[in-house]
Amino acid sequence: MHFQWYPGHMTKAKRMMQENIKLIDLVIELVDARIPVSSRNPDIDELGKNKARLILLNKSDLAEEKQNDAWAEYFKEKGFSVVKVNSKRGGGIKSIQGVIQEACKEKIERDRKRGILNRPVRAMVVGIPNVGKSTFINALAGKACAKTGNKPGVTKGKQWIRLNKNVELLDTPGILWPKFEDQTVGLRLAFIGSIKDEILNTEELAMEMITFLTEKYPGVLEEKYSIEISEDSYECLRRIAESRHCLVKGNELDTNKAAILLIDDFRSGKLGRITLEFPEDYE
Template structure:
């Protein structure tokens, strides 16, 4: 599924990120731990002019723990700092602070050598819509400082937040890149509600999720939807799920749209269990 969802306000957000990059020391990119590669913005390194980037794999409570550890190792081996976090419960936040301090240490040392005052580390928070960026910032700051919501693009405005004596954060709006060319990545972004509802069809995305579960986590289908067999095609299984949930239209046919929305909601809220959609590059190519 090719996603072409780029509202006008996102062009303004890209410019804002470019301007903010001039006044920060590093960037924290918040990604969804269920798809750390698919929710990484490929344009970000260019937009921030090569500033160091720390990846925060947010919503780690919804992702497979083993896979999250593997992705963190993958990023670190490629010279990118990475930390897992569960912003709603405040887990992983001390690790984020330590990662920031490690990245900032060389600059602080340079300032001292020049006999200049070591100012707080200035950090820009970036990330795609709906990866939990605002919730992460609120949790890190220890108070509600930005509006949060489940609708892509809800965060607005610009503000500095000091979270401790040596760290200042600058929030930015969630921003997509202009066009997602890879079909599977686009479907994952839809599944994660990163793109707006008008950019995809619920039934197609639900069928993709069922296909993933069939091949990688069939026990989730069995436990959540009481399916005795998952040998059928994703569309057939979606219909069976709708029948078991009692989602019928007049005439007795299954309401596939309602069923698809219910399946997507189950995944997004963790009702299916912990699941990571992305795979490491060596696994995809093997």
């Protein structure tokens, strides 16, 4: 896992974000509720200093509710506003407007003292690829709102989505790449499908998943696949293959197919709501 490269599109995206961040009052950062730390890019703290900060635990429907609450507390203690959301289904979206006002109340108060009234809060959505930025923006903006900027006769500028008289959202989210300096972070990003098979092959990934689940979510594999757990994760994979009739050439077990099945079941929530990292490990 040694990435020396930093492709041009990443440099360009980061530069664009540095430009855009100057225009905004509030950074709305999406993280994956299953890996709230590993799905962050630590650069955002430097980029977003002096801005109001809101963290959204997105895909909260896929993570354990008790852990979602623990993570919300964790980030609140660090000074962030936090909301648990399910952008796909609209869960938590209704509360966002109120939370934005609350998160920006210092700025609003500052404006008021200077005699500036009713200047909308300007916000930008940021996060790693696939964390749900577009889905969230669509859920928040809905169909009702108008785009501003780039009107004919108006100086060409940024596209802002006017959510209401109080909030404008930059229409292009800021993409941050995850940082996987250590194996664990890389592995967790691979589990949720954020990075392809750069870390491990599918069978190894599945075996790591089996080891994790056996320790942290005992009973899940037994129940889902009607298997007995073995100490040996490869043997478990074979048992899943057997139980699900994953076969090659008629009767040989197809552990690769079983691995794909397991990983897909995890990603789509079919193993239940599972959190992969826990706040007590980051205190």
